[in-house]
Amino acid sequence: MASFLYSPAIDMLASLGRIILSPVLSGPILVSITYYPDTVSRIITSAAKVVPEKVMTSILSLPPHLATTSLRFLAVLSLVRTVNGALNTMASNSWRLTAAKGWDWPNEIAVVTGGSSGIGKGIVERLVALGVSVAVLDIQELPKELQGNPRIRFFHCDVTSTESVAAAAEAVRSEFGYPSILVNNAGIARPMPILKTPEEYLRKIFGVNVMSLWFTTQQFLPHMVQVNKGHIVTVASIASFVALATAADYSATKAGALAFHESLASEIKHQYKAPSVLTSVIHPNFVRTPLVDGFSGRLERSGVRMLTSDRIADEVIAQIKSRRGGQLVIPNSATGISAIRGWPTWLQEVVRDAVARGAVKP
Structure with a gap:
């Protein structure tokens, strides 16, 4: 039960999820793949020099549309998560998104x-x-x-x-x-x-x-x-x-x-x-x-x-x-x-x- 409520593994997965579902990450990557495919291709080629060959082969063997579709899905999820967080904040603050004023x-x-x-x-x-x-x-x-x-x-x-x-x-x-x-x-x-x-x-x-x-x-x-x-x-x-x-x-x-x-x-x-x-x-x-x-x-x-x-x-x-x-x-x-x-x-x-x-x- 402890691992269900609180464990280093769950904390790490939660942190990873927050990173993956951040619009700051998924948004720019999606834009790059969609509008600058040549630049992305050069980056992947450079990465191939440091990434293990088997891993790189697996990545390159994926259909191009699969990567784009996956990133679009992540981008939508991250957007939903961001909007949900903003709504939670507003709901807890009389539907105000900004911080309360007058504090010193x-x-x-x-x-x-x-x-x-x-x-x-x-x-x-x-x-x-x-x-x-x-x-x-x-x-x-x-x-x-x-x-x-x-x-x-x-x-x-x-x-x-x-x-x-x-x-x-x-x-x-x-x-x-x-x-x-x-x-x-x-x-x-x-x-x-x-x-x-x-x-x-x-x-x-x-x-x-x-x-x-x-x-x-x-x-x-x-x-x-x-x-x-x-x-x-x-x-x-x-x-x-x-x-x-x-x-x-x-x-x-x-x-x-x-x-x-x-x-x-x-x-x-x-x-x-x-x-x-x-x-x-x-x-x-x-x-x-x-x-x-x-x-x-x-x-x-x-x-x-x-x-x-x-x-x-x-x-x-x-x-x-x-x-x-x-x-x-x-x-x-x-x-x-x-x-x-x-x-x-x-x-x-x-x-x-x-x-x-x-x-x-x-």
């Missing part, structure tokens, strides 16, 4: 929940490097390397409590100002079968992973809507699409996070008429963070290749810097898994069976 990083304020460790810590570090002032909302104190930085302020906050979030939000506004970026990153996980999940923990994981999204957004979205500028980032998971055995609670919360993101984006556009308030949702595969310390060994023995929190933080910051909203699956080669609900039932079950074999204790 040294004058921006960000709130990051769960910013004292893991992915959140990496996001904080990169935002500060960008010049952004950052308010960290967490129950864990700041690590030493983040302490003393004038652009970082820590606010002790239990994100499962409306009172705690409201108090922290008021302190942020009083000490820092009104945030233009909200990164809902806080999350917990503790794998266990459904029949062994205690009510207390069930309420806690839904509080941290889902209900907190409402509490923080209710505090910080109104001003973003008022000035028609902001970016709310929701850190979900690839479990938003694939339910994990022994992690029904976690999978349900991440599916909920995706539903929250989609509804939030629609409300901002239609309810509040604030098209320049951006929303993004991030779906990482398994990440090596304190969150998975208790079961990372079992995942790796089943063949899962863990991502690093730095990689996720890099992608989140790249998304913020783009000044565009969107949906990211990390790694990109696993994007296809987002369509699993539309697959035939038998194929969905093959995937879930493979995941369960790696997740359930032998």
Whole structure:
């Protein structure tokens, strides 16, 4: 299953596919073959001196029209892929292709929940490097390397409590100002079968992973809507699409996070008429963070290749810097898994069976 979701081979194939299906490559080659066949012939003749004879013989034995037809097909595919990408970007940004205006990083304020460790810590570090002032909302104190930085302020906050979030939000506004970026990153996980999940923990994981999204957004979205500028980032998971055995609670919360993101984006556009308030949702595969310390060994023995929190933080910051909203699956080669609900039932079950074999204790 790991190789299905994330492996070096799939990453390499995905990268190769992006190159092959780039109009920058297929377009000029097609034009050259169509309008400058003599030049192409001379290039092929020169290449024959360095390419193995058997390979060159195979290439030259192909009918001329086959190469042209293949390149035309690739050119059409690359064009469709480019148009599809542009439409995806526009759809996630109130049908606007250009980046949102009015952003000046040294004058921006960000709130990051769960910013004292893991992915959140990496996001904080990169935002500060960008010049952004950052308010960290967490129950864990700041690590030493983040302490003393004038652009970082820590606010002790239990994100499962409306009172705690409201108090922290008021302190942020009083000490820092009104945030233009909200990164809902806080999350917990503790794998266990459904029949062994205690009510207390069930309420806690839904509080941290889902209900907190409402509490923080209710505090910080109104001003973003008022000035028609902001970016709310929701850190979900690839479990938003694939339910994990022994992690029904976690999978349900991440599916909920995706539903929250989609509804939030629609409300901002239609309810509040604030098209320049951006929303993004991030779906990482398994990440090596304190969150998975208790079961990372079992995942790796089943063949899962863990991502690093730095990689996720890099992608989140790249998304913020783009000044565009969107949906990211990390790694990109696993994007296809987002369509699993539309697959035939038998194929969905093959995937879930493979995941369960790696997740359930032998």
